Structures are given as structure tokens and as C-alpha cells.
Amino acid sequence: DVKVTQSSRYLVKRTGEKVFLECVQDMDHENMFWYRQDPGLGLRLIYFSYDVKMKEKGDIPEGYSVSREKKERFSLILESASTNQTSMYLCASSFTTSGYNEQFFGPGTRLTVL
Amino acid sequence: RKEVEQDPGPFNVPEGATVAFNCTYSNSASQSFFWYRQDCRKEPKLLMSVYSSGNEDGRFTAQLNRASQYISLLIRDSKLSDSATYLCVVNRDSGNTPLVFGKGTRLSVIA
Numbered sequence: 001d002v003k004v005t006q007s008s009r010y011l012v013k014r015t016g017e018k019v020f021l022e023c024v025q026d027m028d029h030e031n032m033f034w035y036r037q038d039p040g041l042g043l044r045l046i047y048f049s050y051d052v053k054m055k056e057k058g059d060i061p062e063g064y065s066v067s068r069e070k071k072e073r074f075s076l077i078l079e080s081a082s083t084n085q086t087s088m089y090l091c092a093s094s095f096t097t098s099g100y101n102e103q104f105f106g107p108g109t110r111l112t113v114l
Numbered sequence: 115r116k117e118v119e120q121d122p123g124p125f126n127v128p129e130g131a132t133v134a135f136n137c138t139y140s141n142s143a144s145q146s147f148f149w150y151r152q153d154c155r156k157e158p159k160l161l162m163s164v165y166s167s168g169n170e171d172g173r174f175t176a177q178l179n180r181a182s183q184y185i186s187l188l189i190r191d192s193k194l195s196d197s198a199t200y201l202c203v204v205n206r207d208s209g210n211t212p213l214v215f216g217k218g219t220r221l222s223v224i225a
Contacts, residue, residue, distance in 0.1 A: 043215040101210060103160075105158050106157060
């Protein structure tokens with residue numbers, strides 16, 4: 001079974017803090033993704049990566065950065081947390097295929113910024 | 115036109131009912147289509163892929179109409195455990211491109 005794990009289920013941080021969200025997958029997937037999910041807005045793509053040390057901006061990259069130093073690990077960084085970054089953050093991974101690129105999700109991190 | 119559009123519901127149906135969800139997508143070049151299921155406060159999980167010829171998995175049937183850029187999911191003999199949000203998912207373009215998730219359709223199956 002594919003397993004995607006995230007470092008924390010719940011996190012509370014203060015405005016202005018630097019926040020690191022870690023994601024690890026154990027299936028040797030090339031692709032990794034970070035989303036946030038908010039009521040009424042659905043899943044929105046923040047950043048993604050197709051390979052080690054590669055990163056691509058998604059739809060809402062402002063206020064975030066990412067790091068992928070190893071194939072299995074993809075980190076999301078909030079440089080200076082703000083209250084509008086309170087959200088559920090979901091990491092996902094997938095193989096690179098020309099066909100059906102199913103994504104597998106981690107359990108999510110519910111981040112509250114006070 | 116939004117990339118993936120779904121009726122948000124909620125659909126409230128009795129046990130045993132048949133319910134259908136529809137979804138439209140905007141990019142005719144999209145090649146990968148899925149239905150994901152998301153339970154309350156949980157991560158999305160793949161329910162089924164959607165193939166051009168249509169496909170069935172037990173009580174679930176998915177269909178794709180490329181000409182109309184339309185995907186459907188049919189659930190027969192609804193169970194209480196089918197209560198969840200169903201996400202229509204399409205890749206952004208041809209090839210290995212990120213997926214776009216619809217906002218989901220909420221289903222409540224009532225005893």
C-alpha cells in the first residue's frame with residue numbers, strides 16, 4: 001500500500017512565525033504536491049515537484065515556498081505565517097505516467113495561525 | 115468557465131436509492147479522469163478512474179462523454195456508508211500535468 005505521511009495532524013502557530021510542514025512518501029513516486037483545502041474553495045494547488053530539486057508554482061504560491069532535497073520528502077514552508085494561511089494542508093504523490101496519474105494523499109495537517 | 119464544475123448538493127437520499135452526480139470540465143485536452151471520495155475531516159481517496167468506454171465497480175458506474183466534456187458517477191443501492199463528498203478530478207492538460215479537483219458534491223444517505 002502507498003503511504004504518504006505528514007509530520008503533524010494539528011499545528012498552532014503565531015503570526016510571523018516560520019512554519020515547516022513535512023511530507024514523506026514511501027512508494028518512490030516522482031511527483032509530489034502541496035494543496036490547501038478551505039470550505040467552499042475546494043482543493044487548491046500551492047506547489048508541486050516532478051523530481052528532486054525541482055519545483056513548480058501552482059495556483060496559489062504566494063506566501064509559501066517548498067523544498068525537495070530527497071525524492072521521498074517534500075516540505076512546505078510558510079516564511080512568515082499569517083492568519084489567512086489557517087487551513088487544512090494536504091500533501092499528495094504520484095508516479096509519472098502518460099496515462100492515469102492517480103494521486104495518493106497524506107492525512108493532512110490542520111494549521112491554525114493565531 | 116471554471117476548470118471543473120460540480121453541483122455542490124447536498125443530495126439527501128434514502129438507503130437503497132440510486133443517485134447520480136455530474137461534472138463538467140473545460141479543457142478538451144484533458145486525458146485523465148477520476149472520482150475521489152472524501153469523508154468528513156479526512157483526506158481524499160480514489161474511488162475510481164473513469165475510462166472512455168465507461169466502467170463499473172460493484173454499485174458504482176462512471177461514464178465519460180468527451181464530446182460534451184462531461185463525467186458522471188452513478189451509485190446504485192445507496193448505503194449509509196456512502197455518505198461523503200465526491201470529488202470530480204481531471205488533469206489540467208494532456209500528459210503528466212497536475213490534477214484539478216472539483217469542489218465536490220456532498221451526499222447524505224439516510225436510514
